[in-house]
Amino acid sequence: xxxxxxxxxxxxxxxxxxxxxxxxxxxxxTDKAVKRNPNAMxxxxxxxxxxxxxxxxxxxxxxxxxxYLVFYTNYRSVKARQIAGNPNxxxxxHWDQLGRQVRIGxxxxxxxxxxxxxxxxxxxxxxxLGAWGSDQSEPxxxxxxxxxxxxxxxxxxxxxxxxxxxxxxxxxxxxxxxxEHWGGYRVWASSVELWIEGKDRIHDRARWERxxxxxxxxxxxxGAWTGTRLQP
Numbered sequence: 208x209x210x211x212x213x214x215x216x217x218x219x220x221x222x223x224x225x226x227x228x229x230x231x232x233x234x235x236x237t238d239k240a241v242k243r244n245p246n247a248m249x250x251x252x253x254x255x256x257x258x259x260x261x262x263x264x265x266x267x268x269x270x271x272x273x274x275y276l277v278f279y280t281n282y283r284s285v286k287a288r289q290i291a292g293n294p295n296x297x298x299x300x301h302w303d304q305l306g307r308q309v310r311i312g313x314x315x316x317x318x319x320x321x322x323x324x325x326x327x328x329x330x331x332x333x334x335x336l337g338a339w340g341s342d343q344s345e346p347x348x349x350x351x352x353x354x355x356x357x358x359x360x361x362x363x364x365x366x367x368x369x370x371x372x373x374x375x376x377x378x379x380x381x382x383x384x385x386x387e388h389w390g391g392y393r394v395w396a397s398s399v400e401l402w403i404e405g406k407d408r409i410h411d412r413a414r415w416e417r418x419x420x421x422x423x424x425x426x427x428x429x430g431a432w433t434g435t436r437l438q439p
Contacts (some may be wrong), residue, residue, distance in 0.1 A: 215306075216403060216411045221434035223417045225399040226271040229309050234267055241304040250278065251297040252289035252315075260289060266300075267326065267391070274417075275395040275428055276311070277318060279326060281343035282388045290315045306404030311396050316425050318391030327385035338362055338389040395419055395427050399438075405413070410439035429434060 211229030213216070224226065236245035246266040251259055264286075270279035276298070280287055290296065290396040298311040324431045327335060340357030347353055363369075399420050413436055418430035 214406070215338040217401065217413055217436075221415075221436060223434075224271070224274075224432050225401055225413075225434065226274045226314050226396065229268050229300075229311070229399065230271040230300070232305075232309060233266065236302045236305060236307075237362075239305070241302050245302065247300075248273050248276075249299040249365070250286065251299075252286050253293050253295070255291055255292050260285065262286065266298075272338055273427075275313075275393045277322075277391050277393055279323070279389070280388060281341070281393045282317075287346075287392075290392065298394060308402040310398075310400040310402075311393050311394065312398040313396040314419060315392045315394050318393050321388070323390030324385050326391060327389070332380055333385070335383045336364075336400070337422065339364060339383065339386050367388055384434075393425055395429075399432075402439075405439070408439060412437045412439050 212228050215236055233246060236242075244265060245264050248266050249261050250264045251261045252435075253259055264278045264280065266276050266278060269425075270276070293316045294316065295434075296313065296315045298309075298313075300307075300309040300311075302308070327338070336357065340360045341353070344355075364383060396417075398416045399412065400412065402403040402423065403409055413434055415432045415433045415434040419427040420430075422428050
């Protein structure tokens with residue numbers, strides 16, 4: 208039996224909620240390993256002077272209900288500073304091999320600390336050390352300076368690493384706690400656009416919108432989705 212979420216067109220009667228389609232598309236791209244990071248997405252933020260800025264990040268969690276995705280970063284990075292000034296962001300997934308694209312607009316809020324702690328603990332040890340060692344987005348004199356900086360910070364954390372950072376000197380790796388300047392963001396979707404490639408450029412395209420009302424630091428009360436089919 209075919210999965211209706213994976214058909215080559217959207218149904219004539221648009222679904223009430225597009226987020227389950229997005230979840231199915233991410234899962235399908237992951238199962239088929241269509242690229243090295245099938246969960247990669249472009250994240251667009253806006254500066255104080257209204258200049259857009261885009262970069263690739265990884266979607267580490269997706270909750271179709273109530274409708275948000277999660278990524279992680281340094282809270283002192285450019286993207287984080289821009290989110291602090293303007294929480295409205297845009298996200299783009301594109302799987303060329305599958306002929307599918309998703310655009311999401313919404314608001315980014317910091318994840319609960321416990322959620323960020325749990326994810327940090329699941330990361331490999333090198334990535335944990337890197338979160339402590341890098342001042343993301345800040346100017347850097349040279350790669351050698353970065354290696355020295357990471358090494359010095361590792362020593363302060365009780366980790367004696369080799370000069371090339373490729374190994375630790377000693378038999379035990381201490382448990383590293385999540386730094387306060389690093390953690391997750393939840394992007395709550397207020398708009399979703401699904402796009403399916405079609406022959407002769409007769410693509411299938413639809414957009415959904417809903418209202419978000421801030422409930423607390425990391426959650427919103429969400430309205431019902433309203434969908435509209437769009438010309439390609």
